[in-house]
Amino acid sequence: MDVSSCPGGGLLPNGYADACGLEKARPLIEEWQNQFDQRIIGVSHETGIPAQLMKNLFAQESQFWPGMFRVPYEFGLGQVTDQGADAIFLWNPIFFEQFCSLVLSADACSRGYLGLTVPDQAMLRGALALQAKADCVDCPTGVNLDDTYFTVSLFANMLQANCAQIARSVFTATNQMAGRVATYEDLWRLTVANYHAGPGCVAFAIHQAWQTAGKLDWGTVSTRFTDPCRGVVPYVDQITR
Numbered sequence: 001m002d003v004s005s006c007p008g009g010g011l012l013p014n015g016y017a018d019a020c021g022l023e024k025a026r027p028l029i030e031e032w033q034n035q036f037d038q039r040i041i042g043v044s045h046e047t048g049i050p051a052q053l054m055k056n057l058f059a060q061e062s063q064f065w066p067g068m069f070r071v072p073y074e075f076g077l078g079q080v081t082d083q084g085a086d087a088i089f090l091w092n093p094i095f096f097e098q099f100c101s102l103v104l105s106a107d108a109c110s111r112g113y114l115g116l117t118v119p120d121q122a123m124l125r126g127a128l129a130l131q132a133k134a135d136c137v138d139c140p141t142g143v144n145l146d147d148t149y150f151t152v153s154l155f156a157n158m159l160q161a162n163c164a165q166i167a168r169s170v171f172t173a174t175n176q177m178a179g180r181v182a183t184y185e186d187l188w189r190l191t192v193a194n195y196h197a198g199p200g201c202v203a204f205a206i207h208q209a210w211q212t213a214g215k216l217d218w219g220t221v222s223t224r225f226t227d228p229c230r231g232v233v234p235y236v237d238q239i240t241r
Contacts, residue, residue, distance in 0.1 A: 001025055033064045036077070039149045047156040053188060054156060056239040057195075066134040066148045076132030077148060078155035083198065085125040089113040091168075092161035103127045128154075162194040163187070169194075169203040173210045182216040189218045189240050193232045201229035 003010035003024050010021025017025060037055070044051035058064055061079040074081050089096045090113055100109035103124055108116060116124070132151050136144035166187060170178040178187055194202045208224035209216055222233045 001028060033059070035145075036064065036149070036152065039152045043152045043156045046153070047160060049156045049159050050188065053192070053239065054152070054159070057155075057159075057192065060235065060239050065143070066132075066151065067143050073129070075129045076134060076151045076155070078132070078151075078158065080129060080132045080155070080158065082125050082129065084158070084195070085128045086113075087165060087194075087199075088128070088158045088161040089121075089124060090161070091164040092157055095157045095161070099128065100124060159191060159195060163191045165199055166190045166194050166202070169199065169206050170216065172203070173207045174216070181210075185240070186216065186218045186221075189236050190216075190221065192239050193236050196235050197225075197229050197232035201225060201232060205229070 001024050003021055006018070006020035006024060008018065010017055010024055012018045036058070040054050040058075041051045043049070044054065058077040061074075062077050064077065066075075066077045089100075093112075096113055097109065100113075104116070104120055108120055113121065113124070132154055134143045134145075134147045134151065136142065136147075139145075167178045170176075170181060170187075170190075174181050182190070190202060190206070193205075204226065205221050205224040206216060209221040212224070213220045218236070222236070225232060
């Protein structure tokens with residue numbers, strides 16, 4: 001882009017873009033961020049995950065830059081972590097069966113994720129991270145866009161797994177089906193919270209909300225997170241607003 005009219009070449013002293021640089025880059029930024037739209041919509045139709053929810057999550061997690069972040073290690077558009085990979089293997093059995101056979105023996109996979117040895121579980125999580133990784137030193141942009149398009153379905157499967165885990169957490173707390181005690185929109189808010197903060201944070205908040213208020217709307221649950229978990233509230237609000 002041409003930033004010759006911007007003071008300092010469109011950059012601040014710390015190397016970040018200033019207001020002029022951002023404005024000059026806006027058309028290219030919008031083109032980059034919207035290039036995944038058709039893939040996201042297609043995966044949404046296949047999986048039932050709301051397309052706008054996926055796009056908002058990708059915007060929040062990676063700004064649509066699917067390269068690897070190293071502190072901590074996170075990969076892809078949705079920035080999957082080692083701990084986050086557990087959910088998809090535990091709560092998306094169809095995905096586990098399909099993926100495990102690509103990495104481990106049929107005998108090992110037949111025991112289920114919890115039946116695997118600790119090293120085999122770690123190997124499976126590592127293989128998943130590599131699937132989400134799109135870094136490519138030989139590619140013009142530094143990322144492999146073909147790999148990136150493929151991983152949209154991977155993150156949709158991860159959200160499905162987190163959705164299933166939330167359904168179980170709600171049932172454990174209330175002894176009722178999730179759809180009877182929470183709205184469709186709030187169940188997705190809880191799913192996003194589970195994806196970001198993990199089941200320990202979210203299950204506790206669900207139990208507290210039900211026991212103290214007898215309801216599971218997001219406004220009630222969001223006030224029951226413990227101090228270490230409260231950062232998930234603005235995260236969810238940003239994605240689902």
